[in-house]
Amino acid sequence: MKIAIASGKGGTGKTTVAVNLALALEDVQLFDCDVEEPNCNLFLGFELEPVEEVTCLFPEINPDKCTLCGDCADFCRYNALAALPKKILLFPSLCHGCGGCSFVCPAGAIEEKSRSIGIIEKASSDTPLTFFHGILNIGEAMATLVIRSLQRHIDESRPAIIDSPPGTACPVLAVLGCADYCVLVTESTPFGFHDFLLALEVARALKVPVGVVLNRDGLGDSRVEDFCRAEGIPILLRIPNDRMIARLYSEGIPFVKEMPEWKEKFEEMFETIKALACKSTGVQ
Amino acid sequence: MRQLAIISGKGGCGKTTLTAAFSSLSENTVLADCDVDASDLPLILKPQVLKTEDCLGLELASIDLKLCTGCGICREICRFGAVLENFTINPYSCEGCAVCTVACPENAVSLMPRVSGQVISSITRFGPMAHAKLDTGEEASGKLVNVVRKRALELADRHSCKFILIDGPPGTGCPVIAAITGTDLVLVLSEPTVSGLHDLKRAIELTAHFRIPTVACINKYDINEKKSLEIEAFCREAGIPLLACLPYADITTEAMMEEETVIEYAAHSGDPGAVEFANIIRNLWGEIEMRLSDTS
Amino acid sequence: MKICISACGKDPDSEVDPQFGRCNYFVIIDPEIGSVTSIINPGSEASGGAGIRAAEAVVGAEVDTLLTGSVGPNAFSILSEAGIETHSGIKGTVAFALREYQSGKLALLENSNASTHSGMNKS
Incomplete structure (x- = not known):
């Protein structure tokens, strides 16, 4: 089963949820598909080893044969x-x-x-968690190619948690397109709700079942909750607006490590997701 | 015309809140919301739309099924897997490269224009605003950001405004470059987190390349004072004036809930914390205004 | 000698546009014979690679000198390959930029002053 963690825009706590969920569970895999800004390992601190290089074809022009007709440049839609x-x-x-x-x-x-x-890297074998991430070289445009290569390393027999890129563009579609369940992380404020609706539109277009994690809960009002109740979208978890959690985040420490009571909550969330994904897609 | 762009490496660090606050302090200003991926400024500023226009992105292949013989050459040659079994095109995969149009022996494939989003010219209670909305699956492009800035310039002309305030997109890619080229000053908003300093460095590299005067500001400086000190030291060494450190404050959310800028909210809430927060922003804007007039 | 200036409009009274790749027009002036022409910048409508399309058009117009604001490295490599001298720092109108150039006030670009990037990020 593949669980994508997504949000309409960056900074909502997507990586926090992905990392803490992965650390709370046994025998899962974590894939950081935010290849332009892979931040998961800032919180994990694993030693990484290269797995493969991601390549893309490009033309090489033989000057002896080239007649300088310019047809190639005229044709190229990408200039x-x-x-x-x-x-x-x-x-x-x-x-x-x-x-x-x-x-x-x-x-x-x-x-x-x-x-x-770009490149695909994985955590060395002595880490407790199977972890892969992809890095798109700075200045390169083809994020989707790196994401596709990364996805080929998913072991289908075990649960995989996938940190999706932010936004609603092609890289997100590539991640959500192959997910069995999508967790949208948001906060219940006007900005949070607006960005959540953008992400929800994508998940629905791809027909992936959706659940919500309310981050910085207690802040704002009940607009996300009211909406979810009316639409039948489950609220999977609430992470309170807690200074301690914000502080641990700023230090790069996953809060399940320091606040063990959260391990159980993430485990519960995982069980709920399993049941929901199973119900809607028949995936085990 | 003086132009200020506000950028930050990562989304969600308070850029829009700050831009909105500046808009209620500045006079004769046009707003350009170039954060087109998740355009949130309109949620606070409630624009009245004057004009909406479609922005075209890369084209999209389309197969004329009356001419198609089902030979499958297009599906074989497409590198993006965009030709489906039934010879329709998956719009989310098609990159508009046009290879299928020349490969098809029946000339059954053509390229159609694809709308990637809308560019909107509006009026708000603080002055004119140009902004955009992207369609699902479309990505912010330098072109779209550029059109927003062109509309902002037109609005500035028509309404005799002196300043353009640009809310920049996240990241350091093409849309950010399109948002800062030709501006007079860039404000980089940073936050003291694991990725904050890294993002700040990349943003500053970018403005240095373009030789644009740059200033910085730390948001939520007190959630990690050690990291804030690191950012401060970096700015000092790089010669980037650090104009303000904003505290972690719930007033930003409270103001957002009221769909107000923090300046407006502080004015009527009377909460001393809110007033103090608003004053820090007022001083920051004062500094920026001075620098903007200096660069002329 | 043909001098090309990136501009918002088509004539010498138009405002210059310091953004080379995405300006609307290039105004081309030959001071020796007093001719003024203009071309539309094909880069202004490009989703990505705007500077490349713009530079290709400027090379195609057989100009000797370009006056603009910022040029990215992609466009700059095309301009230098074609032997076009690029000067930066334009402001005001096209006519004013030309006078500034003629009185030696616009710096010759030795390197591109705009950062390299991928154009659009569509993928």
């Missing part, structure tokens, strides 16, 4: 090629690897090569 009077210039970080330039080149001057755009 990754520029046709100059004496040369074709390539800008790899803009290239999406669609292969269109080599397809349209009338001189057969373009060959595709692969280049590294």
